[in-house]
Amino acid sequence: MGQNLVVRLKEKGYKNLLVIDKHAHNLAILSTMHPDVSTITADLAEPGTWIESLQGCACLIMLQARITGKTREAFIHDTIDSTRAVLGAVHKWQIPYIVHISSSVVVSAADDDYTQTKKDQEKMVVESGIKYCVLRPTLMFGWFDPKHLGWLARFMEKTPVFPIPGDGRFMRQPLYNKDFCEMIIHCMEQQPEATVYDIVGDQKIDYIDIIRAIKKVKRLKTLIIKLPMWFFALLMRIYALFSKYPPFTVDQLKALTAGDDFKGIDTEKQFGIKQTPFEQAIDETYNDKRYAKVSLQRTGIGK
Helix, strand or coil: CHHHHHHHHHHCCCCCCEEEECCHHHHHHHHHHCCCCEEEECCCCCCCCHHHHCCCCCCEEECCEECCCCCHHHHHHHHHHHHHHHHHHHHHHCCCCEEEECCHHHHCCCCCHHHHHHHHHHHHHHCCCCCEEEEEECCEECCCCCCHHHHHHHHHHHCCEEEEECCCCCEECCEEHHHHHHHHHHHHHHCCCCEEEEECCCCCEEHHHHHHHHHHHCCCCCEEEEECHHHHHHHHHHHHHHCCCCCCCHHHHHHHCCCCCCCCCCHHHHHCCCCCCHHHHHHHHHHCCCCCCCCCCCCCEEC
C-alpha cells in the first residue's frame, strides 16, 4: 500500500515525503524507484531515531499491521506495540492529523489474531485524543502486492494446476489500491475529524471469478481445479509447517468463507472518486509497463 501511495502522492506534486518500514529489501526497492523520497529502516515497535524524524510532520498516514503469522505475539508486536509507539511520537511532536488505515475485518464475521488486533489498533487511534479519520478498506489488489491476489497471480504463473477451495463461490468485494490511494489523499487534504469510512469495492465478484480474471489478463494456461474444503484446509496446514509467512492460512480460509457482505459509503459521492471497473483494474495491475513486474518480498507485515 505504501509503495502505491508514494506513486500517487508524487504524481500530485507532493514533496518532502518520509517512509518508515522495517523491511529493508522492500524499502530499498522504493528508494531505487523514488530516490527523492526519504526512507528509514526501523521497527516501529522499538525505540529509535525514527521517533525524532517525525518532528515537524504535517500529516501521518498509518499503514502498519501484521497481516499473517503463526503466533499471536507477532500480531501484538507489529500491530499493537507499534501503534502505541507511533501515537506516543505523534503526541510528542504534536502532529496535527492522522489518516489511519484500518480494515473491513473490524466489522466482519472473522475472529482471528489479525481481526482482533486490527480492532484494538483502531480503538487506540480513536481514543488517542489526536485529530484523525479512519478508513476501513476491503480486500485490496494492485501494483506491488506480494500477498493476496499478487501472490496468487505469481503462483498461477508457476504451476500447471491452481487449486480452489470448495466451489469457489465466495463473494468478494475487491478494492483497487489506485482508487484507495486517491481516497487516502482526499482525507489527508480535507482532514475530516473523528470520521470512520467503510471503503468497499463496488463490484461483488466470486473468488473463482477473480482467479479466472487474473488467468485471462495474464494469458495463462493454468488448469483451475476445485478441491473439497477439508482437503484444501489440510494442504494449508501442511504448507504452514514449512513457510514462515504462509500465503493462505486456515484462518484466512475461514474468513474467505464467512459470507461477509460489507456495506460501504458511496465513494464517488463522498470523495469524488469513481472506482475503476474490476477488469480494467486487473489489466492495469498485471500489464502496466512501469510497475507490473516490480516484485516485493513477502512478509507478514503490511505497510
